[in-house]
Amino acid sequence: MLQDRYKLAYKVYPYERSADQDKPDAVRHPVVIVGGGPIGIATAIDLGQQGIATLVLDDHEGIGMGSRAICFAKRCLEVADRYGCGEPMLHKGVVWNLGKVFHKDDKVFEFNLLPEQGHKYPAFINLQQPYFEKYMVDRLRALQAEGAPVEIRGKNRVDALEVKDDHVVLDVMTPDGPYKVEADWLIACDGASSPLRTMLGHEFTGKVFQDSFLIADIKMKGDLKFPTERWFWFEPSHGQGASTLLHKQPDDVWRVDFQIGWDVDRKEEMKEENIRRRLDAFLGKVDYEMVWSSIYTFQCKRMDSFRHGRVFFAGDAAHQVSPFGARGANSGMQDVDNLGWKLGLVIQGKAPERLLDSYSEERIFGADENILNSTRSTDFITPKSEISKIFRDAVLSLAGKATFARPLVNSGRLSVPCVYDGLSLNGPDALAGGPARTRVGAPMVDAPVDGAWLLEKLGGRFQLMTIDADAPETLDVDGIAVTRLALSAKGNPELAERYLGEARSAVYLMRPDQHVAARWDQFDADAVRDAVNTATGRT
Amino acid sequence: MGTLNTEPNIARPDDFYARLLAAHEGKSKAESDAINARLVLILSNHIGDAEVLDQALTLAAQS
Numbered sequence: 011m012l013q014d015r016y017k018l019a020y021k022v023y024p025y026e027r028s029a030d031q032d033k034p035d036a037v038r039h040p041v042v043i044v045g046g047g048p049i050g051i052a053t054a055i056d057l058g059q060q061g062i063a064t065l066v067l068d069d070h071e072g073i074g075m076g077s078r079a080i081c082f083a084k085r086c087l088e089v090a091d092r093y094g095c096g097e098p099m100l101h102k103g104v105v106w107n108l109g110k111v112f113h114k115d116d117k118v119f120e121f122n123l124l125p126e127q128g129h130k131y132p133a134f135i136n137l138q139q140p141y142f143e144k145y146m147v148d149r150l151r152a153l154q155a156e157g158a159p160v161e162i163r164g165k166n167r168v169d170a171l172e173v174k175d176d177h178v179v180l181d182v183m184t185p186d187g188p189y190k191v192e193a194d195w196l197i198a199c200d201g202a203s204s205p206l207r208t209m210l211g212h213e214f215t216g217k218v219f220q221d222s223f224l225i226a227d228i229k230m231k232g233d234l235k236f237p238t239e240r241w242f243w244f245e246p247s248h249g250q251g252a253s254t255l256l257h258k259q260p261d262d263v264w265r266v267d268f269q270i271g272w273d274v275d276r277k278e279e280m281k282e283e284n285i286r287r288r289l290d291a292f293l294g295k296v297d298y299e300m301v302w303s304s305i306y307t308f309q310c311k312r313m314d315s316f317r318h319g320r321v322f323f324a325g326d327a328a329h330q331v332s333p334f335g336a337r338g339a340n341s342g343m344q345d346v347d348n349l350g351w352k353l354g355l356v357i358q359g360k361a362p363e364r365l366l367d368s369y370s371e372e373r374i375f376g377a378d379e380n381i382l383n384s385t386r387s388t389d390f391i392t393p394k395s396e397i398s399k400i401f402r403d404a405v406l407s408l409a410g411k412a413t414f415a416r417p418l419v420n421s422g423r424l425s426v427p428c429v430y431d432g433l434s435l436n437g438p439d440a441l442a443g444g445p446a447r448t449r450v451g452a453p454m455v456d457a458p459v460d461g462a463w464l465l466e467k468l469g470g471r472f473q474l475m476t477i478d479a480d481a482p483e484t485l486d487v488d489g490i491a492v493t494r495l496a497l498s499a500k501g502n503p504e505l506a507e508r509y510l511g512e513a514r515s516a517v518y519l520m521r522p523d524q525h526v527a528a529r530w531d532q533f534d535a536d537a538v539r540d541a542v543n544t545a546t547g548r549t
Numbered sequence: 550m551g552t553l554n555t556e557p558n559i560a561r562p563d564d565f566y567a568r569l570l571a572a573h574e575g576k577s578k579a580e581s582d583a584i585n586a587r588l589v590l591i592l593s594n595h596i597g598d599a600e601v602l603d604q605a606l607t608l609a610a611q612s
Contacts, residue, residue: 400582400583400586401586401589401590403583403586404583404586404587404589404590405590407583407587408587408590408591412591412594414591414594415590415594418590
């Protein structure tokens with residue numbers, strides 16, 4: 011039977027009997043996505059925007075309740091923008107820049123993310139996960155209304171699968187009983203405890219951390235409001251946890267996160283009176299309403315490969331990190347961004363299957379970076395040994411007095427996009443004096459262009475961005491069209507600083523996921539051709 | 550990129566050694582551990598050079 015594992019915030023894809031269930035033979039779909047969470051829905055939007063028929067199966071009928079992920083990073087929002095749903099997120103989200111770090115009761119230091127001007131999206135917004143998911147499902151529905159071949163089936167649980175050389179067969183359970191579905195390609199976006207990963211027997215290895223955290227999302231009543239800042243306490247004197255985090259969300263909701271240790275009675279700790287006891291010790295005499303609470307433990311793990319023949323794993327199903335640094339959902343969105351165009355080109359017959367191996371190569375590179383950063387944050391926040399705690403405390407006690415110690419304080423290294431340095435799809439980096447931040451492998455950096463934003467003009471296809479350089483308006487590279495975006499850096503200091511550096515002109519080849527595939531100072535047709543072929547796995 | 554100086558470099562070694570011990574006088578084990586940790590961090594920052602620090606860590610780890 012189909013039992014709900016969690017309550018829904020929005021019932022946005024109620025079960026409906028599909029015609030597939032009445033066919034004698036399993037119906038074949040080009041792409042099936044398992045899991046209707048943020049990563050699954052984003053994948054469906056990416057493929058739907060390319061006109062590729064995509065079916066999403068989810069064992070619930072909508073978006074789960076609870077704030078869960080709250081911190082969405084710039085690159086993630088830029089990907090969402092390419093999917094047509096970034097603006098409602100930005101509109102609803104809370105933008106924050108200031109962080110304060112405390113040790114016991116003393117403020118050790120504060121940091122300002124110092125937003126650089128000339129970007130459509132800020133470094134971070136805080137937004138409850140259900141809103142993030144809702145805006146994506148709304149976008150998917152809008153795409154469907156425009157005729158995009160995407161479909162979501164609620165209360166469709168995959169109970170078994172059989173992987174063949176050129177397709178996958180799924181046993182799906184519904185309230186009306188079981189049926190079979192076939193997929194040319196399957197994408198597992200079924201979360202950290204991925205049932206599909208278990209069914210296929212794939213390893214998920216890494217480190218488990220022996221600590222647990224109690225999250226309480228509270229809505230303040232009355233006039234007391236905290237500022238829109240990130241406050242982090244090491245060893246707070248209220249004694250309710252080895253660390254505490256306070257962070258604002260929309261709707262006057264604050265996230266409080268207590269580090270409560272490994273040997274705790276979860277059931278006991280989750281009782282409202284016990285959560286309130288901690289909150290009261292922390293906040294003093296204030297009136298609040300509890301919105302959501304949860305206890306989590308975490309691990310830093312990943313699969314050995316994110317592609318297994320016809321099956322891909324994306325998001326938490328492929329890799330899991332600690333929450334410090336907001337590297338979970340944010341990296342999952344980068345997975346989708348990476349996989350979508352590659353699968354699109356292969357399905358359209360424009361690139362060989364081996365292009366799909368680069369999804370695993372590039373995103374494992376990203377996952378390892380996230381796991382490294384998140385493990386280091388965890389080692390600082392929850393020291394594993396006596397000497398590790400001695401050094402941690404030494405850093406904290408120095409940080410208030412000597413600025414050198416502040417960069418050593420690690421309360422989470424916040425998510426930054428991955429640069430695919432030195433990986434196999436990269437073409438030449440032949441722009442002498444070009445800025446490091448837009449080097450080959452890097453995601454594009456936004457800039458204001460003609461009263462709009464650069465990133466709005468790029469993505470979804472291969473493009474040549476020329477800055478004060480000539481090039482043809484379009485170029486056909488064996489079936490892949492490359493279109494030109496002609497810009498001038500005259501009177502645009504942001505564009506000059508971010509893309510020219512010391513160079514006087516530039517030609518950038520951009521991938522559909524807005525990463526730089528190659529760059530030169532002048533257009534050269536053969537060089538562009540070679541780089542497109544390299545970036546699509548054709549050479 | 551530098552090389553760790555392992556030649557004598559402290560002008561009055563006995564004086565320095567006495568001051569090092571004096572910093573720990575009357576301290577509990579925990580307080581002493583904290584002083585040592587802070588000292589390591591302060592001196593490491595002063596050196597800064599990653600290669601020198603790596604050579605120092607290697608030398609220190611030999612017992």
